[in-house]
Amino acid sequence: MAAMRSHRRTPSRKSAWRALSAAALAGTLALLTACGSDSPAASWNDGKNEGGGQQQQQQEDSGPKQGGTVTSPAADAKDVPASTPIAFTLENASNPTVELKSASGESVKGAMQEDGKSWLPEGALDYGTKYTATVNATGADGKPTSNSSSFTTMAKPSKVVRVSSFLGENQVVGVGMPIIVQFGRAVPKDYRDDVQARLSVQSTPEQEGIWHWISPTEVHYRPKTYWQSGTKISYKMQTGGLPMGDGYYGRADVSVEIKIGPSFIMTVDNKTKKMTVTKDGKVIKTIPVSLGKPSTPSSSGTMVVIEKQRKTVFDTMDDPNPANRYRTPIDFAQRLTWSGQFIHAAPWSEGKQGRVNVSHGCVNVSEAMGGWLFGQTRIGDVITVKNTEEKLENGNGWTDWNMSWDQYVKGSAIPYNG
Structure with a gap:
């Protein structure tokens, strides 16, 4: 399936710092309601309140430093939002990949972001759980490098926002149908860019489009011109554990697939x-x-x-x-x-x-x-x-x-x- 230009962005350092600060101060967030009904594609991922220690594995220093370093979450950080991306820097290295594992050794799926400096899990992490992020890269000398850093996610928040899709799974709609996402609580203006960055749309065939905030509780997506007849669309609200202002967090991730009918x-x-x-x-x-x-x-x-x-x-x-x-x-x-x-x-x-x-x-x-x-x-x-x-x-x-x-x-x- 071709990726649609949905104008996503990786949360800035300011956004990541704000998310960590919000979690440390408030310790609590939310996900979606649309037109009075939850999306049938919603999957509520309640976290596990398991503790976690700290672990950090460093590359031995043998000559000029080379390789990747996790910059966020900080090493041994506590109360990290379950939506956290893994940000890193490279020094005298290239071809980075990221691995994320829980304390039990379970691998987490995810993808490198467009900026090439961050990696995002494909879903919200478990609450109250220790994770270890490893950045693998090729050093300037051609040798592989590997550096790790551990962090622990926050406890399951009590203040959550439900996020929902108006459209249901496999629904067939007209060429003018906007994708409609609703929030159970108003999203403060200062948090809308972070929320929008976690909303993605893919279509086959690929068509350019963008999100538009109708109100603090509703955002729509439409292509530049009407959807092409027969288009297949997959969209995702990766808002589980995402800070959404005033100590609230997204409740869960939601994914929906739809199809466009005749024009x-x-x-x-x-x-x-x-x-x-x-x-x-x-x-x-x-x-x-x-x-x-x-x-x-x-x-x-x-x-x-x-x-x-x-x-x-x-x-x-x-x-x-x-x-x-x-x-x-x-x-x-x-x-x-x-x-x-x-x-x-x-x-x-x-x-x-x-x-x-x-x-x-x-x-x-x-x-x-x-x-x-x-x-x-x-x-x-x-x-x-x-x-x-x-x-x-x-x-x-x-x-x-x-x-x-x-x-x-x-x-x-x-x-x-x-």
Whole structure:
């Protein structure tokens, strides 16, 4: 699987120091909730409160020093966060590799980071456990070198943040679907770069993308252009044991795999009162519509399907304006905004569709076309509405595509280097 450019970064020395300091002072952290449900891919890794001693193995000094030295965690450090990377320096050496083992000799899997100066375990370490990190390298004289340093992880924290993915394992979604990660507690601004650095996305085929903080409790990821049809995506929130501010830590790591379905794009033009539907770039249907009347206009902008309901009831009886109060059974409802704009079947307006706007902001289609669309679409399919009296407000729905790429990258906690 090709690696997607997700603009990860290795935590800085400041971040590593902050993580260790936070652990020493507070001794406690968190992981994820999304849209009221945990990701089915979540694996809660509770640590073991086992003690650990200290051990440090040094290379004998025979001439100029050469080899690698672990710089973080510090030798014999205690209360190290379970999310810790292994940082090291090289002196008169090259081709470094890192080994990490528990006191029982169990090896920990991980990977070298892009900076070539740090190594990250593939999952949160066990709590209250002693580990030994070894940096192997080739010395300037061509001989192998090996230097080790030990540390002990913190006890299992009592203050944790749950992290969750909106999407479930192996779900098939539309080409406009953002990856949505939610946090059970607000992430302080000063910690968002460290959290974002632990969020990774891989796709086949490879497509450029970036994370965008929607709020302190929610971050989204989208590619530069719509996902390609058939793309396979694997993403991971490596937040278990990660310091997340105010003495909180990520509860666990979460991994999810999804797939992108066919490119299904709906374009509605108020000037023509028609919806044009394309599938994988080919026009397959033109549908008459009725949009919002002047007092309740539809929003112009790019949205995606948020949820689908075969049958529901629209109830606005609590609206302060008596003229907008109604309770109506609805077929084939597809939500576009949090404020209540949908695509749905409206048999009562079929004589107006294609000619006059009579809705309360929704995209009205016939009963037959409502059923047809409902059978075609997926969560994350794209709809663009044009030439209405009102602009779509960002945040009113999954409006990731209502922003330009330049606007979107401004929401990243890590500077974009594309």
